Structures are given as structure tokens and as C-alpha cells.
Amino acid sequence: MNLAEGVQLVSFIILTVMMLGAALAVVLTPNIVYSAFLLGAVFSAMAGLYLLLNASFVAAAQILVYVGAINVLILFAIMLVNKREDFAPVKYAWTRKIVTAAVCGGLFLLLGTTIITTPWAIDSTAAAGDEAIYILGEHFFTDFLLPFELVSVLLLMALIGAIVLARRDIIPDGDALGDDLKLPEKPRELVSAVASSESESN
Amino acid sequence: MNSGIDLQGTFINSLRDLGLPPGISKLFWMPLPMILMVIGATVGLLVLVWLERKISAAAQQRVGPEYAGPQGSLQAAVDGLKLIFKEDIIPAKADSALFTIGPILVILPVFISYLVVPFGQNLIISDVGLGIFLWIALSSIQPIGLLMSGYASNNKYSLLGGLRAAAQSISYEIPLALAVLAVVMMSNSMSTIDIVQQQSGYGILGWNVWRQPVGFVIFWIAALAECERLPFDLPEAEEELVAGYQTEYSGMKFALFYIASYVNLLLSAIMVAVLYLGGWESPIPLDRLAGWLGQPETNPILQVITASMGILMTLFKTYLLVFLAILMRWTLPRVRIDQLLDLGWKFLLPVALVNLLVTAALKISLPFAFGG
Helix, strand or coil, X not given: CCHHHHHHXXXXXXXXXXXXXXXXXXXXXXXXXXXXXXXXXXHXXXXXXXXHCCCHHXXXXXXXXXXXXXXXXXXXXXXXXXXXXXXXXCCCHHHHHHHHHHHHHHHHHHHHHHHHHCCCCCCCCCCCHHHHHHHHHHHHHCCCHHHHHHHHHHHHHHHHHHHHHHCCCCCCCHHHCCHHHCCCCCCCCCHHHHHHHHHHHC | CCCCCCHHHHHHHHHHHCCCCHHHHHHHHCHXXXXXXXXXXXXHHHHHHHHHHHHHXXXXXXXXXXXXXXXXXXXXXXXXXXXXXXXXXXXXXXXHHHHHHHHHHHHHXXXXXXXXXXXXXXXXXXXXXXXXXXXXXXXXXXXXXXXXXXXXXXXXXXXXXXXXXXXXXXXXXXXXXXXXXXXXXXXXXXXXXXXXXXXXXXXXHHCHHHHCHHHHHHHHHHHHHHCCCCXXXXXXXXXXXXXXXXXXXXXXXXXXXXXXXXXXXXXXXXXXXXXXXXXCCCCCCHHHHHHHCCCCCCCHHHHHHHHHHHHHHHHHHHHHHHHHHHHHHHHCCCCCHHHHHHHHHHHHHHHHHHHHHHHHHHHHHCCCCCCC
């Protein structure tokens, strides 16, 4: 084993341990903020694994999209809605945990056996490395054009939906909706309406 | 193609001549450029802090630091020494683990990004194909550190500062990336070396700033916003938020934020120089000058001169931009948070998109000038 292989093996072990540990901690910590930060660690470890597989572009995109955008948005959502609430302890809560653990373990076993028993066709051609960008671009504009465009339309729809939800002047106000659909929030301040009419008169 | 000086090859070959196996000699080489770059960034930081103080003083008709070293040039080092010896306070109700990890997450990506900073054809730590994209990806980690330290401080000003910082970084990352994308499209590569190569040959006339004037302005504004420099220093706006996410920090942890912000400013200035001002290229093309003087490209003295001129030119352009940033700090008032987000989303983003489209159109119609 030469130096490069040794480094790769050690980094692989470190990354795997980091990823599994962080992923378990995401699920098991009671503090949701810790979970969100640990999720970032999971994504970073995954980027490291991509890097070990010679897919540097995918690794950087993973960091940019998952760590830099999605995880930050999750954190944003948690911190803006951080309602510190003491939950009343539920009786027999431990049964729920056991059932969840059983379901998760079963799912893990199922997936594990599927992965082991399936005869995977392993591609033996060398990894594209830095050429990957060109290959990806070519795929996006030829055989993956339709999925690519569909994803962009889907994202656009999500974007517009979020804006519609956020702008309260589009949705009819509270009373028409009934109590079930109302979001728990502070009563809106009446001062802002006065202030805006004042500034208009100025 | 003249590849200039190959320090790595020479170093490894000389170690191999001493009887070491090639793997080991490469292992000896690897830490050298990294250490050199960290030291370079730190010295650059000290110079930058001194410049900031001196230029600020000049803008306000003061003298500025004067006693520590000639013209107060050791002031930044003395400040650093003071911060090392200060007590490291963790507030009683703060989350001590996150409170400690936060500053580290802020400073790490900045220093790793120096991996792709080129000072010459071979004067770069690693010419990774990702190049400039690596910098963008790494700089997106920073907001997590800011959010973390803002949250862990258990202080409403800190939390607001952290949230503002994250919102600001996310919104200005998009115009920044789009401006970079236009340059990448012209040079057909994301490697910083190739981007500079593509601007070489015609001296000052070949620089990207003439082909990408809009992109240059967008990039500069977005880079200033990413560095949280005035007029975009809302996350730590002292009149509103005490000091934003840094409020509860003291000693070395505060110093980490301080170092990260200045090293990031330096890095952004270097990136502007690389992307738009021709990187290590001189305003007058040196190799043509040498050609006129009848010197062959392989002349060792000429190579040393070219390499040192490259480093000098990169630093000169960088500090010129830094000077501009410091002057802007004392000229422009701070924007409000809604103005900041408006500028990012409603002005810079559409303009950057149009710039990208126009660049693509020009690349197809005028391939000789826009990198076809």
C-alpha cells in the first residue's frame, strides 16, 4: 500500500465514522438546533466521500447546495420559529420509541439485504475527474433535458407557492379560514398600518 | 508554452538526488506551500489592518497608530498579542460547545479558499479544476458558523446579527456566482490559472474588466456584502445591534472573527484581481517586452523577474482594491436591512442574469473577443 492509498483509507474511515455518528445524533438528540447543525456535518461528510470517489464537482455542489443553502434555510426556519415550549410528558412514550426503532431497523435490514443481494453492474471506466463538468453539461442538454426542465419548473412552482404563503395580502384573512388553518402567531401590530398611512400622507 | 519556474519539480528532484524515494520527497514538499500561504495570508492581514487604521485616520484627519513600530506598523501585531492574553469568557447561559465551534467554522473556509489563489503560472498551492467554484462553495459554509455563534451566545442582538449575516450571505452569493459564471463562460474553465491565462497577451487591454464591466461592478458589490464591509456591515451594525454575533465574544474567539473578516476581504480583493484585473499579468505584457529585447523565454533571470513581477502585480492590484474598500467605508453610509435585500434580490440578481445572457450571446457572435 503506498502513501496515497493509505491516506484514502484513513480518510474513508474517518468520514464514515463521522457521517454515521452525526446521522445517528441528528435523530437521537432531543435539541432540534443541534440536530440541524449535525445535519450539516452529515452533508459535509458526504461531500468528503464524493471527493474520495474522484467526483470533485459533485462534492463542491453538495457543499454549496446542501450545506450552504438547504441547511442554512433549515436553521433559519428553526431559529425564527424557536418556540421554547415544555411538552407535557406522554404516558407510554417509550413504546413509541421502540416501535420507531423496530421500523427503522427493519427498513435498514431490508435495504441492506437488497444492496448485498443485487448483482450491481460496476462501471470499470476511469472516473471523469475534472472533465465531469463537461459530461454533466452535455447530459443536461441532451438525454436529461426533460427531467432537468421539469425540475426547474417544479422549483419555480415551489418558489411561487412560498411567496403566496408568505404574502398575507393574497390569502384571505383569518376569520374566513376557520381556526384549524390559522398559523399560531403573534397578533399583528396595528401600528404598522398607521405608520404606513402617515408616511403616505407625508 | 513557457511554464515559468517549477519550484515543486526542482525541490522534489533535489530530494530524490539525496536518495529519498519519490513518495517521501513529495510528502516533504506538500506542507511547504500550505505553510507559506498561511503565513502570507497572516502577514497580508497584518498589513491590511495597519492600512485600514492609517487610511481611516487619514480620512478623518487624524494621525492614527504611531508609536508601535515605524509609523505604527506593528500596531496590528501588538493588538493580536493583546487578544491572545485576554481572558476567554463564555457567558454562563451560553451554549459552550456551539459557542466555541462557531468562530472556527467562520475562519476555516476562508483559509482553505487560499488553496486556489494563484500568484503565477506555478505559484499556486493546487490548480484544482474546480478553482473558483471551490471558493464559492466554501464561502457558503461561513453563514452556518455565524448562525451558530449568534444562536449560542444566548443574546438577542447576537441572534439578530447572526440571522442578518446569514440572510446577507445567501442573497449576495447568487449575484456573485452569476458574475463569476459569466467569466467562467468566457474562459471555458473554472481553474483560476486558466482564467488568468485567458486574459494574458494584450497587457492591460486584455483584462476582463473591459469585457465584463457590469460583471465587475456586480462582483465587487457582492464581494463587499459577503465580507460584511461597510456599506453592508449590518450584521454588526454597532448603533443597532451592539456588535451583532460578536457581542459576547472576547479574547482569541473574538480575534478569530476579526481575522476571518479581514482575511476574507483580502481574499475577495485577490479574487477580483484574478477574475477581472488579469491576476499576475502586468499592464504591459512582460513576455512581449522580453521578446523585443531579444531574450529567450528560458532565460533563468527573466523567469525569476517574471515570477516576482507576478507576485508584486497580484499584491499591488489586491491592495489597490483594498484601498478602495477602505475609502468606501468612510464615504458611504450604511444601508438598511430592507434596502440591502432589495438591492440584492431586485437589482443585482436581474442585472447579473442579463449580464450572463449578454455574455453568452457575445460569446457566440464574437468568438474572437469573448473566448468562443
